[in-house]
Amino acid sequence: MDSFSLPPDSLFLGFDCSTQSLKATVLDSGLNVVKSEQIRFDSDLPHYNTKDGVFRYPSNNGRIVSPTLMWLEALDLVLERLSKLSLDFGRIAAVSGSGQQHGSVYWKKGSSTILSSLDPKRALVDQFGNAFSVKESPIWMDSSTTVQCREIEDAVGGALELSRITGSRAHERYAGPQIRKIFQTLPEVYHDTERISVISTFMASLFIGSYACIDQTDGAGMNLMDIKQRVWSRIALEATAPGLEEKLGKLAPAHAIAGHIAPYYVKRLTLYQSPCRYNFNENCLVVQWSGDNPNSLAGLTLSIPGDLAISLGTSDTVFGIASDPQPQLEGHVFPNPVDTGGYMVMLVYKNGSLTREDVRNRYAEKSWEVFNNFLEQTPPLNGGKIGFYYKEHEILPPLPVGCHRYVIQNFSSNTVEALDEKEVEEFDPPSEVRALIEGQFLSMRAHTERLGMPSPPKRIIATGGASANKSILSLMSSIFGCDVYTVQKPDSASLGAALRAAHGWACSTKGSFVPIPCLYQDKLENSSLTCKLAVPAGTSQLASKYALLMKKRIEIENNLVKKFGRC
Incomplete structure (x- = not known):
């Protein structure tokens, strides 16, 4: 496998819009972290009155949401802080990012006009106050859609059949059941919605100034996509809400280019042009954003079938690469975000x-x-x-x-x-x-x-x-029968997003798909992607x-x- 060299003066910017914060990581051409910054929603944006980045409504069947405008304000704020760190935005060749999976954003009719005409003299949050038909976005912690989950499963022939089609049985946190709930309980809101984004796509849309496609990997976390054909599933759409495909837009591979960066972020070329905010180069590419778990897979350099990651946190998450996945009632199957035909499998345990x-x-x-x-x-x-x-x-x-x-x-x-x-x-x-x-x-x-x-x-x-x-x-290595490694860089999602920005740039430059190990196969010993053998x-x-x-x-x-x- 031939290596692919990145331009020596280029930078690649990755974001992670998680539940509690917005992180940014900048990689140089050697895939080393040169800048990083973080906005903590509760402490840095206290006027939203969130706790752990969310609003909880336990009396409303476990409804948990986040204020959509908060993410807009956090984006401007993290870019301003990066600017104060003397980041040269003009050297950034590509941007990508991750969003907490399964959350959804509802754009009101007419919002595409706002996206396409952003005023660089005004903050993002001041331009989108009336852009969303649902102002509080349902997120992955929400558990208020049990009824809708069972309805969707029944409509497609059962939970296992839905898993075979979409990669997972119906889950309360998934966007599909959330959309069905809004259609059933707020039909006028659903009718007034012109586009539904997942959180990753929402953030990508801000960067390109138009509605971004949902990437296939994050799209698989909605109970709406056929994971084998990588298109919207007709039977799943019909089981969820009418006219849904038009509101979702198209799907795209994770390595695809969403577009060039919007003029809102671009450098001023002459004294007579409009003022700018961040001095990005107008040729900067925006690579499709994806979910946080797929980006972590990229950041941990999992790239071949048999690679497995185990995150031992408050909850335990297991994800890896499989060439021939077998969807079950438990676990999840997504397209591999760093390949064109493979799959990512994932398990989530609450007791960690x-x-x-x-x-x-x-x-x-x-x-x-x-x-x-x-x-x-x-x-x-x-x-x-x-x-x-x-x-x-x-x-x-x-x-x-x-x-x-x-x-x-x-x-x-x-x-x-x-x-x-x-x-x-x-x-x-x-x-x-x-x-x-x-x-x-x-x-x-x-x-x-x-x-x-x-x-x-x-x-x-x-x-x-x-x-x-x-x-x-040591016990992990004994039970699985393989070597166990640990990583030096903890922010694998934002790191993976920056790496995916470089990967998308490489694929676009070459004009064909570039296997992602080509970017780092000769750099793993001396970059921020280094893994260390912990237990044989x-x-x-x-x-x-x-x-x-x-x-x-x-x-x-x-x-x-x-x-x-x-x-």
Whole structure:
């Protein structure tokens, strides 16, 4: 694979419009971070009165939204701060970004005129006050559309059929159910909406001065797109709302060019031209924006089938690249944002670090040192002891708060069928700790394999706060049977957006698709994309034994879901 050289004086700008902040990362041609800035919505824009970047309406069936105008004001503010850092906007060859997935923005009829005639003498927020038919955007935390989810699933032939078509069963946070809810409860608002954007597309539209296409990867997070054909699904559209395709616009590959940067941001060429705000070059390209998880995949340099990332945060997220995904009732399948034909699979667990901390506090004297000692002194496979620990209502599997413990009998047997389980009330403290961590990783392995990820993975890149814990990473490598790496740069979404800006620029310049590793294959040792080997792979024999325990765990999990959860 030939490398692709970026112009030595060029810069590439990436954004991440997340739930709580807007981050910006600037890469040079060597793919090193040269500038970064962040706007925290609660503290930097306190007049919106958000908490953690959102408004919560618990009395309204779990409605959670964000003020759309806040993102506009944050964009101007982050660019102003970058200017104060002496960023030379004229050197930026391309811009791209990420947006929190699944959120949606509703443009009122006539808003395209506002977009195409932005006044550089006025702030963005002052020009869009009357541009949105829905002023508070539903976001990924919203859970108010359960009724609409079931209606959409029923209309297409069931939850599994919707997953096969769109990559996921219907989820309350997805844009499709949110759109259906607005159509049903606010029909006049739906009628007055001329364009519906996801958050990534909304931000891209601001940069090109017209409605941007929804990229195929983020479009798959809406319950509306056919993931195989990469077009809007007729049956899913009809199950959601009438006349929806016209309001959504077209789809585009993630590496495509959305357009040139709008005059609002461009440098003044003569004294007689209108004033400017940021001095971007008029030839600066805007590459399609995408979701935050797809951009993180890019920023972590996952590029071939078998690459897997595990983010160990407040919630745990698992995503990787599969060539032949198998959509299920759990998990999600998206087109690969850095390839033309591959796929990205993803799992989301609500019980992550907070549950690990809860078990530490109850069984390991509130000490990570004691917790790690317990992990290291207990034997692999935990003597057949497995546990399901949920401090929060879990979404994978859909089970309520609680704890279930089992001891697997006759574990030395080579066949899963011979393994009988016995439910128990509790283990000793070291067994509780190992049962928790083994259980979390066994679940991740089982469900990624069901979605079509190869076993073992090519490699795992671990991120998030718990990725600093070598004892936890050692267990991860043993269960999956592959090397585990960690990263030096924590802001993988904005970093990935900047890398995708460079990738889109390269594809446009060459006139054909450029494999993204061509940009960094000779730079990984000396750039901000560097990954460091943290723990080498465990033995294949141990990984095979964990496979037996994993299959038994899934059997028990399925029984628990039948008893307590949602089918």
